[in-house]
Amino acid sequence: MLAQYCGPPMDIREIAKRAKVSTATVSRTINRVPSVNPQLARRVWSVVEELGYYPNTQARALVSGKSRIFGLIVSEITNPFFPEIVQVFENIAVQHGYEILLTSTVHDPKRMEISVRRMIERRVEGVAVMTFGMEELVLEDLKLRNVPLVFVDVGPSRAHVSNIRIDYLHGIRQAVQHLAALRHERIAFITGPLQLRSAATRQQCFLHCMEEIGLTVDPKLIVEGDHTMEGGMVAFSQLLKQPVMPTAVLCSNDMTAIGVMRRCHEEGILIPRDLSVVGFDDIRMAQFMLPPLTTIQMSQAELARLAFHALLSEVQNESAPNGAEYFLKTSLVLRESTGLAPSRKSRPEKSG
């Protein structure tokens, strides 16, 4: 800690004066333009450090036209799917000297609109839209301004609009086949909110993968959830009413699976002895469950990385032709919530 200058605001001029150079030289030094005389540079740096000077980003941004901010729109920070995305996004941003403007829509179109306004007002250089659902709604403004955008799993790409395509099929196939290998035949599926493209796709993949290996799907075993724990509990209650229980249930996301586990806990149904449960997403919490949840991983870290680099390359390369496409594979993570199908018998007794 050095004794530091405490008087009126120190700016580039103050530095220039004290280092006996022009503001231009100070600017060049700070921006590490190679042509500056090392002598002078050292003088400048020493004053900079002595005074604890930090350049004013606003001014920089204003004149350069570069805010060095990327927007990151999520639906809810408290949704366990997002913290890792935010963390990784931030880590990479720091490395690249970017700031991140994080906004959440909390599933409210008005909030989405406000998010977009905030992004524009702060002149972000790009926006990663990680909210599964309200994408198209209010983003025209951003597109019109040619702000680079990156979506997950949305329609056709446009100029400056990149897309991360999720290969849901791969992981779901692994899960279905894993279950089949464990002798499960009555496999249930709890969907997400079906207006969500990603949720609908997951269901389709499930159906496809079942058919693929010649397993029939009892329509009664497909029930709708809403990607929340409560939804999972309700949905599983439905399943419980079936004359013949499923021996395994695949869920459209982990929170749903957690709901199923809780309901089982209440009913004295033992996982995986009585029922195998598979989630989707592989949020952190999946590992913390008892038993740890077998789930289909869609790496949040990787998603964040792809999103960031999509924006970065839009910003660096003018060359981006027509919005790039990125791909993210899903794959099964085996843990302890799946096991051999119970030999057929009637529903296990509820134990106190």
Add this chain to the structure above:
Amino acid sequence: MLAQYCGPPMDIREIAKRAKVSTATVSRTINRVPSVNPQLARRVWSVVEELGYYPNTQARALVSGKSRIFGLIVSEITNPFFPEIVQVFENIAVQHGYEILLTSTVHDPKRMEISVRRMIERRVEGVAVMTFGMEELVLEDLKLRNVPLVFVDVGPSRAHVSNIRIDYLHGIRQAVQHLAALRHERIAFITGPLQLRSAATRQQCFLHCMEEIGLTVDPKLIVEGDHTMEGGMVAFSQLLKQPVMPTAVLCSNDMTAIGVMRRCHEEGILIPRDLSVVGFDDIRMAQFMLPPLTTIQMSQAELARLAFHALLSEVQNESAPNGAEYFLKTSLVLRESTGLAPSRKSRPEKSG
């Protein structure tokens, strides 16, 4: 969606020209200065909307000296303690027209230093420091610049430095007495990393509350954890080696408790039948555990609210005398991980 202007950057001048007024009038209109002629105002607004004009925050900030950004430093966004804080902080910020600059230290002093630099460069109007531990280290820079600061649970207040004091005692007393009422006598405590002030305090409170009701604490039943699940597992393994097991264990945070639960699961120890477990923090995940975790709540939402308003009032009131103090109570949330102490197999000797 209106057809929108697509040409070169639209700025306040463009608006002025089209509305046939001066830039000053546009500025006043946008800032809702009451003195503008409603006639003109309407003309301005219509152009603004037609062109989809959004003022440039950087320019505004530069000239006004107000960035309308608050910094929020956390230790790790993926730490389940923080998402709710971030969410609530953001919600309130939006309402007040503030942006939030979120940084995480990931327990790295260098990252903390970078965080501080980022804050200063963006000229934040205040910083909430929600990282329990590395507070003092690198914050001199911020203090010197008279940036309003708010800490949790840190030393004496200074000018422009507010503090949120946590009343750990209240919740811990409730927990200990709850356990005592359930006939528990051998109560273990798993600490956090003891260099953390908050962790040390929690332990002291535990000791105090035990003594208060005349329960003796077996030193062997105090083991050190590190606020992670793994730490909780290791710590509980220690406890398992005791000749006489504790019947209840109080943990310095929820992740530790989750570690205990996992270890119990592995060992076939049933919660709460064989062991009662109490956590601390009440992170969301606590509700999702099986059984749902009884824990001492330290409301993250309230913490965020207090922190935000601490900063806001520093910024609004020049009147802040010498850093305000805020208080946050903790209190027990009963769920299902605690129950009557199991009847003892061997009675411990009582010396009188």
Add this chain to the structure above:
DNA sequence: ATGAAAGCGCTAACAC
């Protein structure tokens, strides 16, 4: 009530 003009702190031509 409105407009003209002076900067906010910095970068980037452009001169030297």
Add this chain to the structure above:
DNA sequence: GTGTTAGCGCTTTCAT
């Protein structure tokens, strides 16, 4: 290689 200077887009006196 270094300095001079004209803005970046806005707010805010200060005149009118």
